[in-house]
Amino acid sequence: MSEPKLEISNLKNRTTEEFFENLKDIKSEIQELYRANTVPWVLGYSGGKDSTATVQLVWSAIADLPKHQRHKAVHVITTDTLVENPIVSAWVTRSLEFMQEAAEAQGLPFYPHLLKPSVKNTFWVCLMGKGYPAPRNKFRWCTSRLKVDPSNRFIRDVVRDNGEAVVVLGTRKTESISRAIIMEKRDKKRVQERLCPHPNLPNSLLYTPIEEWRTDEVWTYLMQCENLWGYSNKQLYSMYRGATADTECPLVIDSSTPSCGSSRFGCWVCTLVNQDKSMEAMIQNDEEKEWMQPLLDIRNELDLKNDRERRDFRRIHGNVQLFERNKNGEISVEPIPGPYTKKWREHWLRRVLEAQETVRRTAPPEMRDITLITTEELSEIRRIWLEEKHEFDDRLPTVYREVTGKPFKDPRPGADQSLLGLDEWNILEDLADGDAMELELMAKLLDTERQYHTKLNRKGIYDALEKCFETSSRSPEEAIANAHRKRELKEAAAAGDVAKVKQLTWSDLKFGDSSDS
Numbered sequence: 423m424s425e426p427k428l429e430i431s432n433l434k435n436r437t438t439e440e441f442f443e444n445l446k447d448i449k450s451e452i453q454e455l456y457r458a459n460t461v462p463w464v465l466g467y468s469g470g471k472d473s474t475a476t477v478q479l480v481w482s483a484i485a486d487l488p489k490h491q492r493h494k495a496v497h498v499i500t501t502d503t504l505v506e507n508p509i510v511s512a513w514v515t516r517s518l519e520f521m522q523e524a525a526e527a528q529g530l531p532f533y534p535h536l537l538k539p540s541v542k543n544t545f546w547v548c549l550m551g552k553g554y555p556a557p558r559n560k561f562r563w564c565t566s567r568l569k570v571d572p573s574n575r576f577i578r579d580v581v582r583d584n585g586e587a588v589v590v591l592g593t594r595k596t597e598s599i600s601r602a603i604i605m606e607k608r609d610k611k612r613v614q615e616r617l618c619p620h621p622n623l624p625n626s627l628l629y630t631p632i633e634e635w636r637t638d639e640v641w642t643y644l645m646q647c648e649n650l651w652g653y654s655n656k657q658l659y660s661m662y663r664g665a666t667a668d669t670e671c672p673l674v675i676d677s678s679t680p681s682c683g684s685s686r687f688g689c690w691v692c693t694l695v696n697q698d699k700s701m702e703a704m705i706q707n708d709e710e711k712e713w714m715q716p717l718l719d720i721r722n723e724l725d726l727k728n729d730r731e732r733r734d735f736r737r738i739h740g741n742v743q744l745f746e747r748n749k750n751g752e753i754s755v756e757p758i759p760g761p762y763t764k765k766w767r768e769h770w771l772r773r774v775l776e777a778q779e780t781v782r783r784t785a786p787p788e789m790r791d792i793t794l795i796t797t798e799e800l801s802e803i804r805r806i807w808l809e810e811k812h813e814f815d816d817r818l819p820t821v822y823r824e825v826t827g828k829p830f831k832d833p834r835p836g837a838d839q840s841l842l843g844l845d846e847w848n849i850l851e852d853l854a855d856g857d858a859m860e861l862e863l864m865a866k867l868l869d870t871e872r873q874y875h876t877k878l879n880r881k882g883i884y885d886a887l888e889k890c891f892e893t894s895s896r897s898p899e900e901a902i903a904n905a906h907r908k909r910e911l912k913e914a915a916a917a918g919d920v921a922k923v924k925q926l927t928w929s930d931l932k933f934g935d936s937s938d939s
Contacts, residue, residue: 441639445479448631451616452483455629461586462495463629464577467534469500469514470687474649474658475640476592476632477521481650485530498534499576503568504799505545505689507701508714508781508792513661517653524651537576541798543567545691550770551806553761555733556693556724564689577623586625588617593630594640661687690717693725713784716777717794723773734760735902740893742905755909757902768817771803775825801834812862812869814840815847841872863894 436444456463465480467473477498484492498521500514518534525532541547545564548554557564580587620626632640644655687700701718704711726732737743737760747754762770778794785792804818822830832838847865854861867890874883896904907926914922 435636438642441635441642445643448479449483449486452480452631453487455588455616456484456494457487457491460494460584461588461627462497462580462584463588463590464497464499464580465590466573466592467498467500467514467518468687469510469517469658471637471640471644471658471662472592472594472632474592474655475635475643476590478644478647478649479631480590481530481532482647484532485528485650489529492529492531494531496530496532497576497580498532499537499573500535501537501539501569501572503545503564503689504538504796505568505691505794507687507690508717508789509704509711510661510687512789513658517651520653521651528650535576537572539568539572541802543571544796544799544802545689546770546774546795546799547802547806549762550767550774551803552810553734553738553763553767555729555759555762556691556726559694562694568689574623577620577626581623581625586627587623588627588629589620589623590629590631592632594635594637595633690714691721691724693721696725697722710786713781713786713789716780720770720773720777724770730759732762732766734763735898736760736893740889742901744905744909755906757905764811764813767807768821771818772821772825775822779826797831797833800830801832801837804830804832804837805834808840809873812866814842814865814869814872815844816840841875842869859894859897863890866890866894 463480465473465477467477480496484496498518500518502511502514506514515536518536521532521534524530525534545568548563548567549556554563555561577587577589616631617627617629620628635643641659644658649655690698690701692698698718698721701714701721705714705718735742735757737758743758744755745758747756761767774795778792781792781794782790800818800822804816807813807818808816819830819832822828846868850861850864850868854864867887870883870886870890874880874886911923911926914926
């Protein structure tokens with residue numbers, strides 16, 4: 423059965439007078455819900471118009487309550503992905519500081535929190551360290567790691583400490599038809615008036631007080647009602663004025679929440695859209711923002727639709743996986759591209775460090791301490807290259823020194839102490855004589871032995887060494903051909919083609935291909 427279509431134009435249309443009359447009802451509703459129990463609230467705040475209006479509305483409602491009724495915490499959370507548009511990031515950070523000061527001065531129970539993804543899940547650790555390709559709609563690996571996980575982790579902590587939580591979001595039905603449909607589905611699951619269960623977090627309820635507001639009503643409210651933590655809504659409006667899209671980057675709470683890619687303000691590295699119109703507009707319309715051009719250049723360089731030449735022929739765990747590709751009606755079976763190769767991971771590191779050095783020289787004084795990639799991220803990238811990818815030529819400190827002119831000070835204990843280094847890598851390169859797979863295999867075998875060298879219990883070393891051979895002992899052509907034979911064998915077995923199975927099995931035996939390789 424098909425889903426019923428929801429026409430946004432059918433949503434309530436009202437005059438300005440009716441809107442402000444309804445505003446009184448919403449404030450009363452907020453006050454009633456707030457006083458109903460001791461369950462703490464968590465407000466999602468991204469610094470954009472919708473979340474600003476929501477926080478301002480809740481702030482205003484609670485500020486009007488008698489002091490003895492302001493009895494529970496209201497947490498205001500913002501997730502900094504570490505790759506936010508720098509102008510917006512600075513704006514939001516300063517806004518949280520204003521909130522903190524104003525809440526203390528006004529005796530209100532508002533507690534701002536700036537959340538960040540764990541180091542192992544940041545954008546650059548995943549892309550440079552692990553080699554994840556630039557995100558696409560079919561492989562949107564960034565949203566959960568950068569946005570969903572930090573906010574959900576905070577909410578789970580609140581639930582653990584208090585038993586329940588109410589999550590307040592600035593989502594609106596008029597943002598898009600898809601958003602409206604999602605919200606209508608949630609409405610049907612409401613457990614009480616205006617509250618519905620969180621889609622992913624037990625003991626958490628969702629509250630969306632401005633869900634029926636139109637975009638013009640959001641701006642009407644922000645322009646005509648005072649920002650009670652002392653921030654400028656007019657400056658917020660001016661930030662929006664130069665871009666083309668109508669929506670902000672929302673607090674993402676689950677995979678059904680639309681990506682920031684279609685939003686006005688999102689991550690400067692976002693490749694989920696064809697172009698970053700907001701940053702382009704900022705640079706084009708304001709000479710003082712031209713310093714952000716190196717960031718836009720990196721984003722555009724990442725956004726290569728056919729990036730197979732930049733990526734390994736194997737998936738991230740070293741196996742070749744095939745897929746049917748339909749190009750202009752022609753069906754072909756090809757390997758699925760894997761992570762970025764060593765060359766390209768080092769390339770992105772160099773590009774980001776160069777951009778960081780450039781913007782620190784050219785940005786206005788208040789932005790010259792900008793950090794595009796943190797020391798903790800660099801340390802984790804280095805660890806992944808050394809320990810997981812067995813690249814003991816240890817290129818990160820070298821690239822860092824070449825770009826910045828300074829030595830890299832790794833905060834990880836013992837990071838600069840290793841039995842293997844550039845001298846040993848150069849010896850292996852000479853032995854490999856240009857054969858990349860032979861170099862990779864020798865490096866993996868040698869470094870695997872090194873990793874087990876200091877262990878009291880060397881159990882598992884033979885499996886680890888065998889894994890090295892399984893993933894790195896064949897040339898790309900041989901590995902891909904072997905994947906095709908395994909695919910054909912599987913298809914023949916499924917079809918009951920005994921002769922074909924025997925033929926392929928004999929081929930494996932004849933050419934020494936193990937069935938589990």
